[in-house]
Amino acid sequence: MDSPLGADEGSNGALNDDERAALAAWADDDDPSDAFTEKVLCAWFAEQAGSTEEGVVEEPALTSEPRAAASRRRAVGWVGALATAAVVMLMVRVLPRASEVERETAGHACAPAMAQERGPADERGRHEPMTPGAVSAEPESTVLGAQAGQVLAHHCNPCHDSTLPDAKTGALEVFDLDKPYWWSTMSDAQLEDASLRVRELAGSTDDERERVGTFVQAELQRRARAG
Amino acid sequence: MTERHQPYEIDDLELRRAQQGDAAACRALVMRHQRRVLGQLRAMLIPAGRGGLVEDLAQETFLRAFRALPRFRGDGRASLATWLVTIATRVALNELRRRPPRVEALDTVTESVKAGETAVIERHASGRAIEQAIADLPPAYRGAFLLRELHGLDYGEIAKVLEIDVGTVKSRLSRARARLRQALAEVQDG
Numbered sequence: 181m182d183s184p185l186g187a188d189e190g191s192n193g194a195l196n197d198d199e200r201a202a203l204a205a206w207a208d209d210d211d212p213s214d215a216f217t218e219k220v221l222c223a224w225f226a227e228q229a230g231s232t233e234e235g236v237v238e239e240p241a242l243t244s245e246p247r248a249a250a251s252r253r254r255a256v257g258w259v260g261a262l263a264t265a266a267v268v269m270l271m272v273r274v275l276p277r278a279s280e281v282e283r284e285t286a287g288h289a290c291a292p293a294m295a296q297e298r299g300p301a302d303e304r305g306r307h308e309p310m311t312p313g314a315v316s317a318e319p320e321s322t323v324l325g326a327q328a329g330q331v332l333a334h335h336c337n338p339c340h341d342s343t344l345p346d347a348k349t350g351a352l353e354v355f356d357l358d359k360p361y362w363w364s365t366m367s368d369a370q371l372e373d374a375s376l377r378v379r380e381l382a383g384s385t386d387d388e389r390e391r392v393g394t395f396v397q398a399e400l401q402r403r404a405r406a407g
Numbered sequence: 408m409t410e411r412h413q414p415y416e417i418d419d420l421e422l423r424r425a426q427q428g429d430a431a432a433c434r435a436l437v438m439r440h441q442r443r444v445l446g447q448l449r450a451m452l453i454p455a456g457r458g459g460l461v462e463d464l465a466q467e468t469f470l471r472a473f474r475a476l477p478r479f480r481g482d483g484r485a486s487l488a489t490w491l492v493t494i495a496t497r498v499a500l501n502e503l504r505r506r507p508p509r510v511e512a513l514d515t516v517t518e519s520v521k522a523g524e525t526a527v528i529e530r531h532a533s534g535r536a537i538e539q540a541i542a543d544l545p546p547a548y549r550g551a552f553l554l555r556e557l558h559g560l561d562y563g564e565i566a567k568v569l570e571i572d573v574g575t576v577k578s579r580l581s582r583a584r585a586r587l588r589q590a591l592a593e594v595q596d597g
Contacts, residue, residue: 193584342497
C-alpha cells in the first residue's frame with residue numbers, strides 16, 4: 181500500500197485520508213453473511229413470541245403501502261419459525277439449567293446452540309453477581325430473573341440499560357438490565373414496586389405481568405429464607 | 408468504515424415500520440447496519456483477544472436496540488447508525504470491563520481468532536501494526552478512537568457515549584493517534 185502516513189506525521193491531529201483508509205481496511209470485513217441476519221431476527225422474534233400471549237408477529241401498521249403485501253408474506257413465513265422457537269422457549273422454561281440462565285442467552289430462541297458455541301458459562305465468567313453473596317445461585321430464581329428482565333427491557337428501557345444512549349443515571353442506580361443479576365441492587369420495596377408498575381402498564385400483557393410477578397415473589401421468598 | 412453496497416440509513420418510513428415491529432423492516436435495519444456494528448465490535452474485541460465474542464455481542468447489540476427502538480427518536484445527528492454504534496461500543500466496553508482483556512502476544516491473539524478474522528488481519532500490510540497499536544490502548548481509549556476515526560462521531564457525541572468530558576475525549580484521541588502513527592511508521596521503516 182502507499183505510505184499510510186500523511187503530511188501531518190508526528191502531530192496528533194486527525195488522521196489523514198491514508199491513515200483512515202488503513203484503519204478502515206483493518207476493521208472492515210466482507211459483507212456479513214445472511215446467516216447472521218437470520219440469527220438476529222430469529223432471536224428477536226422468538227423473544228417477541230415469548231413475551232406476547234399470541235406469539236405472532238404483529239401486522240404491519242402501514243398496510244396501505246405497496247410493500248405491505250410483501251411484508252405480510254414474510255410475516256407468514258415467520259410463523260413457522262416462531263412455532264419452532266416457541267417450543268425451544270418452552271424447553272428452556274421447563275428444563276432450567278445453569279448454563280441456560282444467563283440473561284442474554286435465556287432470551288434467544290437459539291439459546292442451546294449459542295450456549296454450545298460459546299462454551300461453558302464458567303469460562304466466560306459472566307455469572308459473577310454484582311454484589312458477591314447478595315444473589316442466590318438458585319437456578320429457579322435466576323431463570324425467572326432473566327425472564328423478568330426481558331419484560332422490563334421492553335417497558336423500562338432505555339432508562340435502565342447502561343448500554344443504551346438514553347439511560348438515566350438514577351434509574352441505573354436502582355437496576356441496570358445490562359448486569360447479569362440486575363435485581364441484586366434492588367431492595368424488597370423496589371422489587372415490589374417494579375412488579376406493581378408492570379401490572380399497571382397499559383401496554384403490558386398478562387404473560388408479562390405474570391413473569392415479573394412470579395419472579396418478584398420468588399426472589400422475595402428467597403431473600404426471606406436467606407434472612 | 409467504508410459502506411459498500413449499503414446506504415447510510417434506512418428511511419424514515421422503514422424506521423417507523425421497524426419501530427412497530429414489522430418483520431421486513433427489522434430485517435432491513437439489521438442488514439443495513441450489521442456491517443457497521445460488526446466492524447466496531449471486531450475492532451474493539453479482536454485486539455483484546457475476544458474475537459470469538461464479536462457475533463454474539465453484535466446480536467446482543469441488535470436485540471437491545473430492538474427492545475428500545477419504539478422509543479428511539481432519530482433527531483438531527485442522533486442517527487440510527489450512531490445510536491447502534493453507541494450501543495455496540497458500550498456492550499463491548501462492559502464485556503471488557505467484566506473480563507479484562509487477555510495480555511497476549513499478537514501472534515497468539517491472531518491464532519486464536521476465527522479464520523475469517525485472521526484473513527482480515529492479513530489482508531492488509533499494516534493490519535498487524537494497526538491491531539497491535541490498538542491492542543496497546545486501554546479499552547476506553549480504543550472506543551474513543553474508533554468512534555472518531557471509523558464512525559465519524561464528533562467530540563461531543565463521543566463524550567456522551569463514553570460518559571466523559573470533551574477534554575478527556577481529546578486527550579484520549581491524541582494518545583491513540585500517536586500510538587497508531589508510531590506503529591504505522593515502524594511498518595513503513597521496516
